[in-house]
Amino acid sequence: MELDLDWVRTAQANTSAIERRAATLPGRRSVKKDYQAAWLCKAISCIDLTTLAGDDTAGRVQRLCAKARQPVRADLLQALGMQGLTVGAVCVYHDMIAPAVEALKGSGIPVAAVSTGFPAGLSPFHLRVAEIEESVKAGAHEIDIVISRRHVLTGDWQALYDEMKTFRAACGDAHVKAILATGELGSLRNVARASLICMMAGADFIKTSTGKESVNATLPVSLVMIRAIRDYYDRTGYRVGYKPAGGISKAKDSLVYLSLIKEELGNRWLQPDLFRFGASSLLGDIERQLEHHVTGAYSASYRHPMG
Numbered sequence: 347m348e349l350d351l352d353w354v355r356t357a358q359a360n361t362s363a364i365e366r367r368a369a370t371l372p373g374r375r376s377v378k379k380d381y382q383a384a385w386l387c388k389a390i391s392c393i394d395l396t397t398l399a400g401d402d403t404a405g406r407v408q409r410l411c412a413k414a415r416q417p418v419r420a421d422l423l424q425a426l427g428m429q430g431l432t433v434g435a436v437c438v439y440h441d442m443i444a445p446a447v448e449a450l451k452g453s454g455i456p457v458a459a460v461s462t463g464f465p466a467g468l469s470p471f472h473l474r475v476a477e478i479e480e481s482v483k484a485g486a487h488e489i490d491i492v493i494s495r496r497h498v499l500t501g502d503w504q505a506l507y508d509e510m511k512t513f514r515a516a517c518g519d520a521h522v523k524a525i526l527a528t529g530e531l532g533s534l535r536n537v538a539r540a541s542l543i544c545m546m547a548g549a550d551f552i553k554t555s556t557g558k559e560s561v562n563a564t565l566p567v568s569l570v571m572i573r574a575i576r577d578y579y580d581r582t583g584y585r586v587g588y589k590p591a592g593g594i595s596k597a598k599d600s601l602v603y604l605s606l607i608k609e610e611l612g613n614r615w616l617q618p619d620l621f622r623f624g625a626s627s628l629l630g631d632i633e634r635q636l637e638h639h640v641t642g643a644y645s646a647s648y649r650h651p652m653g
C-alpha cells in the first residue's frame with residue numbers, strides 16, 4: 347500500500363502498560379500440561395532452524411538440514427503420533443544456500459537467507475539489493491532483510507518505506523521478512539512505527555532481531571509488533587507474519603510465545619506461514635522436553651522447565 351504517514355505518526359505504544367502485560371505472561375499456565383507435547387510439536391513446526399556463524403560449512407548445514415527433516419528422534423515422533431513433523435524453514439547466510447537447497451530437496455522445507463548486509467545493514471545500498479537478487483538466484487525461498495536503523499532513529503519514514511519497497515521488489519516471488527533489530531530502535535513507539543512502515547511497503551513477515559544485537563526478542567517488543575500486525579490486518583485485510591528471533595532457547599519460552607500469538611492474533615497465526623521462531627538452539631531443549639514427556643526420564647543435566 348501507499349505510505350500512510352498520518353497512521354505512522356499517530357501510532358502509539360504505551361510502554362508501562364505493555365511492560366505490565368508482558369510481565370504477566372511467563373507466569374501464566376495458559377498451556378495445559380496434557381497438551382504441552384502437542385504445543386511443543388507446534389513450536390517445532392514454526393522454527394526457522396538457524397545457523398549464522400562465520401565458521402559455517404557445507405557439512406554443518408547438511409547436518410542442520412537432516413535435523414530440519416527429522417527434528418526429533420523417530421521413536422519419539424511415533425509415540426507422539428507426529429510422524430512427518432519438520433521445522434518451518436532452515437535459515438543461513440548466502441554462501442550456505444546451495445548446500446541447504448541440495449540437502450532439503452524433496453522435503454518441502456524452505457530455505458531462508460539473511461541478506462542486505464546482515465546483521466548491520468550498512469553496506470552500499472546497491473550491493474544490498476544485489477545480495478537479495480543473488481540469494482533468490484541461488485534458490486532461497488525466503489529473504490530476511492535488515493532495515494537501516496538510522497532511518498527510524500532520525501524519523502525518516504519515507505526513506506525506510508522506499509528502502510523496504512526496493513527490497514520487496516528485489517525478492518520477486520521469494521517471501522520477505524523485515525528484521526527491525528528492535529534492540530537498536532530506541533523506543534517501543536519506534537518499533538510500532540517501523541513495523542507499520544515495513545508492512546505498508548510489502549513485508550510478508552516482520553521479525554524482531556538478527557540475534558546479534560545486545561537485546562534481541564523480548565515480550566514487550568513482541569506485544570507491540572503483534573498489535574501492529576493486528577491493526578494492519580483490521581485496516582487492510584492483509585495478514586503479515588511474525589518472527590521473534592534471537593535468544594529464544596527454552597521450550598517454556600516457546601510456549602509463552604505461542605499462547606501470546608493465540609491470545610492476540612488467534613489460531614490462524616499459529617501456522618508456519620504466519621509465525622516462526624528464529625532460533626539456533628531452541629530445538630534441542632524442546633527435544634529434551636518431548637523425551638521427558640514420552641519416557642518420563644530426565645537426562646542427568648536436564649531440569650524440567652515447567653516444574
Ligand SMILES: O=C[C@H](O)COP(=O)(O)O
Nearest residue numbers: 556557592593624625626
Ligand atoms: O534469526 C535467528 C537468530 O539469529 C537466531 O538467534 P539465536 O542463535 O540466539 O537463537
